[in-house]
Amino acid sequence: MSSAPTDSSARGVTPETDWAVLEGWDRAYYLHAVQAQAEFAYLPIERTDGNYLVLPDGSRLLDFQSQLISDSMGHRHPRVHAEIVRAMERYGHVFFGLATDYRARAAKLVIEDALAGEEWAGRVRILASGSEAVENSLAMARHFTGRPVILTQEHSYHGLTMGTTRLRGYRGQLSPVDDARASRDIPGFPGGGIVEIPAPEFHDYEGPRPLPSLEQTRAIIEDVGPERIAGVITEAMFGAAGLLPPDDYLVGLRELSREYDFLWIAVEVLTGFGRLGEWFGYQCYPGIEPDLMVIGKGLNGCALPCGAVVTRKDIGEWFERARWWSGSTHDAHPLVCASIVGNIEAMLADDVIGTVKRLGAYLERNLRAMTARHACVGRVSGKGMYYAVDLVGDDGRPIVPDDRSTLFLGELSNHPNNVIAQECAARGVFLGGFVPNTIKVAPPFTISEAEIDVGLDVFDSALTELAGRATRG
Ligand SMILES: Cc1ncc(COP(=O)(O)O)c(C=O)c1O
Numbered sequence: 136m137s138s139a140p141t142d143s144s145a146r147g148v149t150p151e152t153d154w155a156v157l158e159g160w161d162r163a164y165y166l167h168a169v170q171a172q173a174e175f176a177y178l179p180i181e182r183t184d185g186n187y188l189v190l191p192d193g194s195r196l197l198d199f200q201s202q203l204i205s206d207s208m209g210h211r212h213p214r215v216h217a218e219i220v221r222a223m224e225r226y227g228h229v230f231f232g233l234a235t236d237y238r239a240r241a242a243k244l245v246i247e248d249a250l251a252g253e254e255w256a257g258r259v260r261i262l263a264s265g266s267e268a269v270e271n272s273l274a275m276a277r278h279f280t281g282r283p284v285i286l287t288q289e290h291s292y293h294g295l296t297m298g299t300t301r302l303r304g305y306r307g308q309l310s311p312v313d314d315a316r317a318s319r320d321i322p323g324f325p326g327g328g329i330v331e332i333p334a335p336e337f338h339d340y341e342g343p344r345p346l347p348s349l350e351q352t353r354a355i356i357e358d359v360g361p362e363r364i365a366g367v368i369t370e371a372m373f374g375a376a377g378l379l380p381p382d383d384y385l386v387g388l389r390e391l392s393r394e395y396d397f398l399w400i401a402v403e404v405l406t407g408f409g410r411l412g413e414w415f416g417y418q419c420y421p422g423i424e425p426d427l428m429v430i431g432k433g434l435n436g437c438a439l440p441c442g443a444v445v446t447r448k449d450i451g452e453w454f455e456r457a458r459w460w461s462g463s464t465h466d467a468h469p470l471v472c473a474s475i476v477g478n479i480e481a482m483l484a485d486d487v488i489g490t491v492k493r494l495g496a497y498l499e500r501n502l503r504a505m506t507a508r509h510a511c512v513g514r515v516s517g518k519g520m521y522y523a524v525d526l527v528g529d530d531g532r533p534i535v536p537d538d539r540s541t542l543f544l545g546e547l548s549n550h551p552n553n554v555i556a557q558e559c560a561a562r563g564v565f566l567g568g569f570v571p572n573t574i575k576v577a578p579p580f581t582i583s584e585a586e587i588d589v590g591l592d593v594f595d596s597a598l599t600e601l602a603g604r605a606t607r608g
Pocket of ligand 1: 203265267293374
């Protein structure tokens with residue numbers, strides 16, 4: 136975005152903007168999550184620009200993590216930006232009962248272009264966030280199968296909402312069109328119906344086959360009773376936990392879902408739209424395709440809040456022949472749909488998947504070479520433009536023993552992920568992690584090789600500092 140004005144007054148930030156006052160308001164009136172009010176670290180961003188977050192003093196942070204592995208096309212990508220501006224000339228809000236050109240174009244781009252050649256995909260429903268899309272997929276799987284139980288992987292992350300359909304009112308019920316007088320609650324409503332299966336092994340697991348995680352999953356399926364299971368929900372590479380399964384894991388899990396006849400809900404909120412080097416993460420593995428796929432983040436690079444569910448052809452048709460009381464004021468908002476159009480068209484025009492393959496190979500090669508020099512790096516795993524770096528102590532074990540099972544208790548500032556984040560930020564790079572021992576390198580696809588070098592140099596220094604702190608006790 137080199138054409139963006141650099142003079143702060145032209146950007147609508149007056150020279151008098153007093154960030155100390157703003158910090159006061161933010162601390163006083165905004166309800167922060169994740170950090171408690173007293174420990175809230177205030178890091179103001181005055182604007183976002185290409186691959187950078189710009190601070191009020193004009194200093195810049197290279198975004199080496201695409202914020203939440205979300206802003207895949209950099210910040211304010213010109214094509215996405217332009218499409219939103221164009222849409223705003225004609226549209227504010229248009230609710231889902233009416234139609235817009237942008238909704239049709241976005242749906243066509245997802246099903247016909249991003250999913251080109253994937254015969255399974257039938258319809259897409261566009262929603263306001265990944266979490267909402269996940270919730271929708273659970274209701275769809277339960278309604279379609281008539282069963283209550285969803286299997287979910289240990290250590291996975293699918294959002295933090297509570298299941299709003301449990302709060303009564305209209306409750307997501309469905310009337311099949313051949314019996315419009317009938318009303319069926321979502322199977323399992325309002326109970327839990329969520330059963331955990333073990334996390335997969337790590338990508339470098341070389342032990343016996345079948346994978347123990349899949350053997351245990353089979354035992355759980357038998358125990359729960361397959362006739363009660365609506366589906367299994369998965370991540371191709373875990374987002375929060377930064378865990379890449381062995382190559383035979385998803386294929387094996389898909390076989391189980393076919394053998395026992397329940398749905399596979401592939402959540403590609405984070406891995407979709409190129410992150411693992413293919414349009415969708417499941418395409419990294421041969422011969423498998425989901426029944427429902429949840430997308431978000433990279434769908435529009437987070438220019439505006441959105442998520443979506445893609446259905447298998449017959450599942451989409453099935454819902455179209457029913458009266459499903461499901462909808463939100465913000466479904467398929469025209470500006471959101473415009474941002475999806477701008478984003479997918481840019482990805483197609485610029486062969487972004489090709490770029491991810493090329494830049495990803497460069498990133499992986501140099502990341503592995505750099506981390507090989509650090510004894511505190513126990514494992515590097517990933518594909519495309521997403522790599523998880525697991526940090527270990529002298530004994531080769533996770534530095535914070537709870538690792539991916541952490542409940543985020545006690546003093547967190549000296550957790551390795553936060554030490555690395557602080558050290559990187561001090562050197563002009565935005566990079567960190569979520570669980571304590573794992574750093575997630577996931578730059579925007581618009582990054583250059585020279586910028587990758589900068590990010591890796593800074594990460595290198597931060598790792599040296601982390602090791603030094605451990606030695607100093
Ligand atoms: C795999 C996965 N599912 C669901 C979500 C929730 O999406 P959102 O944050 O857009 O609500 C996320 C977000 O990180 C995710 O990574």
